[in-house]
Amino acid sequence: MYKVLTLNKISPVGLSHFDSAKYSYSDSEKNPDAVIVRSASMLDMEIPSSVLAIARAGAGYNNIPVEKCTVNGICVFNTPGANANAVKELTICGLLLASRKIAAGIKWAETIKDEDDFSKKVEKGKSRFVGPEIKGKTLGVIGLGAIGVLVANAAASLGMNIVGYDPYLSEKSKNSLVDSAEIADNLDDVFKKSDYITIHSPLNDSTKNTVCAKTLALAKDGVRILNFARGGLVNTSDIISAVKSGKAAAYVTDFGTGEMIGVDGITVLPHLGASTPESEENCAVMAVNQISDYIDNGNIVNSVNLPKISKARNGSRITAIVEGDAESVLNVIGDLGINISDAAAAQRNDFGYIIIDSADESDLDKVSKTDGVVKARFIG
DSSP states (O other), rough: EEEEESSSSSOOHHTTTTTTTEEETTTOOSOOOOOEEEEOTTTTTOOOTTOOOEESSSSSSTTTHHHHHTTTOOOOEEOTTTTTEEEEEEHHHHHHHHHHHHHHHHHHHHHTOOOOHHHHHHHHOOOOOOOSSSSTTTEEEEEHHHHHHHHHHHHHHOOEEEEOOOOOOOOHHHHHTTTTHHHHHHHHHHHHHHHHEOOOOOSSTTTTBBBBBHHHHHHHHHHHHOOOOOOGOHHHHHHHHHHHSSSEEEESSSOOOOOGOOOOOOOOBBBTTTHHHHHHHHHHHOOOOHHHHHHHHOOOOOSSSOOOBBOOOOOOOOEEESOOOOOOOOOOOOTTTOOOOOOEEEEEETEEEEEEEEGGGGGGHHTTTTTTTTEEEEOO
């Protein structure tokens, strides 16, 4: 029986996809074979040596120590696209919140709710909440992955002009974009051309503080910024200064800080992007399926640290995570006298992955001791 540790509340619909004859799961599993996590931080967690895989039920994975996992032979998955529609919908809501001063208007209405002349005061006071329409304005979309493309296309259908940027734009994303979208050659062009800017990039060393004093200086006066991706993508002090000075007319974020609360022009949402039952179910189902396929068959789909490789399994197999060139390690293993009916190797940066079919369990020790092998296991 394989044990799965859940570090957050995971959708029961998703967890039900585990084969109950082979898997157990709870938030108190000891020495688990796998972990499913949403937002809980694993960065300082002592990860048991029993763990074979970690699945993040969501797209971002900066709460997981990926490099540490890789050198310890742990496959890390995410679930790209599973929550894309939920985040897209909230981002479109954010566009309207940034334009129409809706949140401020609601707060003000609550302050006069008990007054006898409520209707008259509403008519007299509503002018302070005037805001522009989004139709005909230019939306800059930074990051054109699953979410960014959906946001761009939805905004275009509402009459916005789209200028997008992604240094790693895939052909799939490019082909999925609305025809009218402009693809910028560099990030500066997005800031210079846009009335609104929404960011949908992963958070890493190269994307941290994408929105900062330097890039905001390139933007139009009164630009409106949206962040429904990760907090670190926008420099907190710089965006507060920009809003207070009027350089930015509004900032709407799902990743706020306490110091943003109460700043006129900043709207903070409590990380609601993927908080829909549909999204939570989609992410959990994908995470469960990826863990199951990896543990049961050794296949890897949507890993963030190991190469994609998938083969139909007929009989037993040995899999191995290797540091170095996987093909070279496979050649060495091939000279060990192991029964091999079929084999495959794939590479991702400095680490590779090997599948050896028809190998016997008695061969596992030989494979494990081969130079470069980080972790090997037998699947019967």
